[in-house]
Amino acid sequence: MSVLVVGSIAFDTVETPFGKVEGALGGSATFFSCAASLFTDIRLVGVIGRDFPEERLKIFSERGIDTAGLQIVDGDTFNWTGRYEGDMSQAETVEVNLNVFGTFDPILPDSYRDSEFVFLANGAPALQLKVLDQVQKPKLIVCDTMNLWIDTALDDLKALLRRVDGIILNDGEARMLTGQDNLVVAGRAIREMGPTFVVIKKGEHGGLAIVGDDIISLPAYPLPVVKDPTGAGDSFAGGFMGYLAEAGAIDAAAMKKAIAYGTVTASFTVEDFSLDRLHNVTREELDGRLAEFSELLTIR
Amino acid sequence: MSVLVVGSIAFDTVETPFGKVEGALGGSATFFSCAASLFTDIRLVGVIGRDFPEERLKIFSERGIDTAGLQIVDGDTFNWTGRYEGDMSQAETVEVNLNVFGTFDPILPDSYRDSEFVFLANGAPALQLKVLDQVQKPKLIVCDTMNLWIDTALDDLKALLRRVDGIILNDGEARMLTGQDNLVVAGRAIREMGPTFVVIKKGEHGGLAIVGDDIISLPAYPLPVVKDPTGAGDSFAGGFMGYLAEAGAIDAAAMKKAIAYGTVTASFTVEDFSLDRLHNVTREELDGRLAEFSELLTIR
Numbered sequence A, B: 001m002s003v004l005v006v007g008s009i010a011f012d013t014v015e016t017p018f019g020k021v022e023g024a025l026g027g028s029a030t031f032f033s034c035a036a037s038l039f040t041d042i043r044l045v046g047v048i049g050r051d052f053p054e055e056r057l058k059i060f061s062e063r064g065i066d067t068a069g070l071q072i073v074d075g076d077t078f079n080w081t082g083r084y085e086g087d088m089s090q091a092e093t094v095e096v097n098l099n100v101f102g103t104f105d106p107i108l109p110d111s112y113r114d115s116e117f118v119f120l121a122n123g124a125p126a127l128q129l130k131v132l133d134q135v136q137k138p139k140l141i142v143c144d145t146m147n148l149w150i151d152t153a154l155d156d157l158k159a160l161l162r163r164v165d166g167i168i169l170n171d172g173e174a175r176m177l178t179g180q181d182n183l184v185v186a187g188r189a190i191r192e193m194g195p196t197f198v199v200i201k202k203g204e205h206g207g208l209a210i211v212g213d214d215i216i217s218l219p220a221y222p223l224p225v226v227k228d229p230t231g232a233g234d235s236f237a238g239g240f241m242g243y244l245a246e247a248g249a250i251d252a253a254a255m256k257k258a259i260a261y262g263t264v265t266a267s268f269t270v271e272d273f274s275l276d277r278l279h280n281v282t283r284e285e286l287d288g289r290l291a292e293f294s295e296l297l298t299i300r
Helices: A028-036 A054-061 A099-103 A125-132 A147-152 A154-161 A171-178 A183-191 A232-247 A252-269 A283-296 B028-036 B054-061 B099-103 B125-132 B147-152 B154-161 B171-178 B183-191 B232-247 B252-269 B283-296
Strands: A003-006 A010-016 A019-026 A042-049 A066-073 A079-084 A091-097 A117-120 A140-144 A166-170 A197-201 A207-211 A214-218 B003-006 B010-016 B019-026 B042-049 B066-073 B079-084 B091-097 B117-120 B140-144 B166-170 B197-201 B207-211 B214-218
Touching (some): A003 A028, A003 A232, A019 A028, A028 A042, A028 A054, A028 A232, A028 A252, A054 A066, A125 A154, A147 A154, A147 A171, A166 A232, A171 A197, A183 A197, A183 A207, A197 A252, A207 A252, A214 A252, A214 B283, A232 A252, A252 A283, A283 B214, B003 B232, B028 B054, B028 B232, B028 B252, B042 B099, B054 B066, B117 B125, B117 B232, B125 B154, B140 B232, B147 B171, B166 B171, B171 B183, B171 B197, B183 B197, B183 B207, B197 B252, B207 B252, B252 B283
Parallel strands (some): A003 A042, A003 A117, A042 A066, A117 A140, A140 A166, A166 A197, B003 B117, B010 B079, B042 B066, B117 B140, B166 B197
Antiparallel strands (some): A010 A019, A079 A091, A207 A214, B079 B091, B197 B207, B207 B214
16 A cells, blocks of 8 residues: 655755765655655655756656655755764754745645555644645554644644554653653553554664553664664654555554564664665665564564 | 672662652662572672661572671661652762771672672772682673773773673763763673673663674563662663573573563562562563563564
């Protein structure tokens, strides 16, 4: 089954202790769709400006990503400049220009309306809700969010949470949204706001999920080199949703495997800058690393 | 095979968001030996003052812990007052009185000298080295350490590292000792200082180990209630060493299972204050939780 994703497409300038890239292709929808397209067909909704070089759209077409929902409008593409230091667990935003993404109005082409798997990447909850009004009969809706919306659009976010099946967010956001320090408690509190399942990303420490009464906890895939964490969260979400759509299952066992796939997908992303590694990963490599990860976690 | 442990015995006064205990039995050797005695026979080396009520020694005798190496000397027992706030990942020391532990001279009774499994709980590296001079032919020596010794006794610590098989330390200490932010890299750097294996504890995020060329990474056992993290690290070490001594094995597969046992042992400790939960855990409960933990990590 295909996956619909709505989110940002951006040019990223990123500096880490391992180097720097300027104007690299990024954005939540970009990382998500590159990751999820390792599993299934992707329908992309996003916006870029006139400055976006047509040849850079190849990254989507080469991966069979449907760009019927990609708007090209007057103005410049969203761009972000960030820096990571020390253990690289936090991005420091140096500069951000929303440009055309600031007035983004997500319109779904008719061909997208029957989408069964929907991922609402980080964005204003009002826009995320607007997307939901345009899909007919989704089987699984998952959203991301961020501290900004918890701070400035909490009512919209709560309305959104009542309409999604799942949410993927990071540990700091989960604590902020609930006021709970213990992540199991925080995850359960978010479930009570509406979603059936809650996936809490912990960066280098892996992920924790509350799926109904089940608790799932997996570490990250251990890596000696993390060059650039940008896009890790969206790659995780892409691997997670991609696997669920491919499997056509949403039970707790499938969720656990989906989290494992999300984890290994993200592990490739952070091995190099921007999309440099993720774009070249094969499904065979992904499955190989999943098998290694599974073995790593097997206690005999 | 029995395990020799050298470390502190203390009275702890601890306040967390879940309550407070005053003068509870604590100390690294106490938590370690209570945990490890779930697996095998323990030989304890430590010091207490004349203020130590004889009836409180029952906690050791009830568990079959050999206290031939326990010194009772003039003065008061070591005591520590600490506080945990927020996510409770860091203890704040409010007051510390080393008392008799400040002049502790670890002397092994003759009956301990043939110990094959040796755990040197956190203490001055010079004292830890002194213990090693008194054991005849140990099969496995593992030490703990802390930021204080990295700061003030680095040469002794380095001399110690050349003589141990393994070290268990936390993520902050591993980064401090090596100057490396990536924990896989930090663990490998510590291995180059001498130990065959390095176990890095990450509190609520579980543990990472470098065992020869293998990397082991396991999450914590997810708990909705953590009342008091005091003793978690020493309980982890106790479960870890206890299992290895019981199994009589030190290969990578045994190490992984030992880390899993350490993880679930510590998970009981933090469910209540001081030794309140750990002291009542049965081996059946421990094995039950290990089976749950193993199932939690199985990806199908």
